[in-house]
Amino acid sequence: MTKLIVLKLDGNLQQGVRVTLSIATEGVSPHKEITGNLPPIAPLQTTIDEWRSHYRSLGSSPRGIKAIKVTYDGSIAQKHEDCKNSATELQKQLNNWLLSSLFALSGRVG
Numbered sequence: 001m002t003k004l005i006v007l008k009l010d011g012n013l014q015q016g017v018r019v020t021l022s023i024a025t026e027g028v029s030p031h032k033e034i035t036g037n038l039p040p041i042a043p044l045q046t047t048i049d050e051w052r053s054h055y056r057s058l059g060s061s062p063r064g065i066k067a068i069k070v071t072y073d074g075s076i077a078q079k080h081e082d083c084k085n086s087a088t089e090l091q092k093q094l095n096n097w098l099l100s101s102l103f104a105l106s107g108r109v110g
Contacts, residue, residue, distance in 0.1 A: 002026040016040045019103075039102040044093050051090045054083035 004026045011017035017038040022030040057079050097103075 006030075011038075013045050014040055014042050036103050038097060039100050041093070041097050044090075044097065047086070047090050047093050051083070051086040054079065054086045058083055 002025070004022075004024045006020075006022045006024075008020040008022070009017050010020075019036045019038060021034040023032040023034075024030040058076070
């Protein structure tokens with residue numbers, strides 16, 4: 001039997017996110033549903049934006065368009081290091097958010 005797992009996130013970083021996890025056997029209504037809430041974490045958006053900016057500065061195109069000529073402003077090694085550091089900070093903030101004591105899950109059989 002194949003299991004189907006669905007994770008629904010509803011909300012935003014400023015007001016908090018309601019989380020619903022449904023577990024079902026494929027083709028059958030969910031037999032287990034777990035709900036919980038993640039607290040607001042507005043600073044996470046700034047961290048996401050910083051990481052995105054550093055990542056894009058590496059010259060990657062989000063649309064898969066290849067540049068004929070790429071001009072780097074500064075050291076590519078420094079840009080790579082900045083991207084790596086911002087990714088580490090983003091990971092740390094996400095992990096702390098997901099481990100929040102307010103993220104109390106309550107299970108119920110559906």
